[in-house]
Structures are given as C-alpha cells and as structure tokens.
Amino acid sequence: MLSFKSFKKHYLILSRMPHLDYLLLLARKGCLGRSCLLSTGTLAKDLSSSQQTVSRTLIQLEDAGFIERQPSYRGVKVRITRKGNDLLATIHRDLLSIFEQPTRITGRIRDGLGEGAWYIRKYAKQFKKLLGYAPFFGTLNLSVDEGQFQKFIASKRKRSIPEFRQGGRIYGAVDVYEATLRIRGEEEPCGILGIERTRHPAGVIEVIAEKHIRTAYDLKEDDTLELI
Numbered sequence: 001m002l003s004f005k006s007f008k009k010h011y012l013i014l015s016r017m018p019h020l021d022y023l024l025l026l027a028r029k030g031c032l033g034r035s036c037l038l039s040t041g042t043l044a045k046d047l048s049s050s051q052q053t054v055s056r057t058l059i060q061l062e063d064a065g066f067i068e069r070q071p072s073y074r075g076v077k078v079r080i081t082r083k084g085n086d087l088l089a090t091i092h093r094d095l096l097s098i099f100e101q102p103t104r105i106t107g108r109i110r111d112g113l114g115e116g117a118w119y120i121r122k123y124a125k126q127f128k129k130l131l132g133y134a135p136f137f138g139t140l141n142l143s144v145d146e147g148q149f150q151k152f153i154a155s156k157r158k159r160s161i162p163e164f165r166q167g168g169r170i171y172g173a174v175d176v177y178e179a180t181l182r183i184r185g186e187e188e189p190c191g192i193l194g195i196e197r198t199r200h201p202a203g204v205i206e207v208i209a210e211k212h213i214r215t216a217y218d219l220k221e222d223d224t225l226e227l228i
Contacts, residue, residue, distance in 0.1 A: 019060065023084055025046055066083055066087065101151045102148055105226070122171055123161060126161040131178070133189070135191070136213075140208070158194070161176065179228065
C-alpha cells in the first residue's frame with residue numbers, strides 16, 4: 001500500500017496533469033486487475049480530447065508506473081498496475097472519510113451555563129409544534145467530535161424556527177435537527193439545536209427532549225450517551 005508520503009507525491013503529480021480522470025475512466029472500463037483492449041478514438045471521445053493527447057497521456061501514465069500499455073493494430077491493451085490501483089484505493093478511502101455520514105455519534109455530558117431553561121420557555125410553543133411534544137425547560141449539553149457531528153447532522157431532518165419578537169425583544173432564528181438519544185439501551189426522541197449565537201465553545205451542542213434526561217437516567221458530568 002502507498003505510504004502517505006508516496007500518496008502525497010503521486011497526488012500532487014496527478015493534480016498538475018490530466019491523469020486522474022484517465023485512471024478513473026480506465027478503471028470504469030474494467031482495466032483494474034486485467035488487460036482490456038481499448039480504442040484511443042473512443043477514449044478521446046469519452047474524455048473530450050484528441051487521440052494524440054490520449055496516446056501521449058497513456059505513455060505518461062505508463063512512464064509513471066500507473067499502467068501497463070501494449071499497442072497493437074487493433075488498439076491498445078491497458079492494465080492498471082498495483083501502483084495505480086493503490087493510488088485509486090487511497091483516494092477512495094480519503095473521499096469516504098470526508099463524505100461518509102456516521103449513523104451515530106457519542107456525546108459526553110457537560111454542565112450547562114444555567115441559561116437553557118429561560119430560553120426554552122420562550123421557544124416552547126414553537127418546539128412543541130415542530131417536534132410534537134413540549135420539551136423540558138432546559139438543555140442537555142454534550143461535547144462531541146465537531147467533524148463527526150457536522151457529518152452526522154447533515155443526514156438529519158432540519159426544522160427551523162424563524163426570528164420572532166416578544167415583549168419588545170427579538171429572539172433569533174433556531175434550527176432543530178430531529179434525532180434520538182440512546183441511553184443504557186433506552187431511546188428518547190430529541191432535538192439538536194442549531195443556534196447562530198451561542199456562548200458554548202465549539203464541539204459542545206445543546207439537546208432538548210421531553211424529559212429531564214439527566215434526572216430520568218441519573219446522569220452526571222462526563223457520562224456518555226449516543227445520538228442516533
């Protein structure tokens with residue numbers, strides 16, 4: 001398998017030359033692990049290029065060790081080498097780590113700032129309308145991996161409460177992501193709050209639920225639970 005140093009070297013090479021799209025096309029045409037007979041004319045059409053450019057680029061890929069090439073009067077036989085396969089596999093894993101969405105994340109309980117109850121009261125009617133239940137007047141604060149959390153909520157249904165005015169004061173818009181808390185084998189519907197202005201540091205999220213979760217499950221600071 002390519003080391004990170006080798007991957008970086010080859011990735012930089014490919015980013016400067018039109019090689020990666022060629023390797024991907026060859027892989028789609030079945031040239032991984034076996035030789036396939038191809039027409040440079042067909043490749044040129046697929047790549048919106050000229051036959052001369054295709055022929056030149058295949059030679060460059062061969063010189064770099066990414067393919068084996070055998071020209072013939074019927075076309076050109078091409079096989080992606082182990083080196084080319086390893087590069088594609090490394091890029092594939094890297095892209096998966098970026099785009100694959102986790103189905104669950106772990107959160108660690110953190111003590112709050114004592115302000116959640118006041119705000120939940122102000123938004124209580126809107127939360128009930130969105131979620132179908134009146135939430136406990138308070139938030140459950142969880143520390144999470146920020147990167148994993150952003151991928152996690154990308155798959156969740158988002159509901160929004162628009163900005164509103166009450167008693168001469170403006171209350172900002174709030175997003176609510178529908179999720180489920182899993183605690184010691186039990187599950188509780190919840191809403192993850194997306195608040196534009198928050199005093200919590202990055203990586204700390206606020207969750208609302210119908211129950212006072214900490215009391216109902218006798219949870220303490222640093223206890224862990226799952227969001228699914």
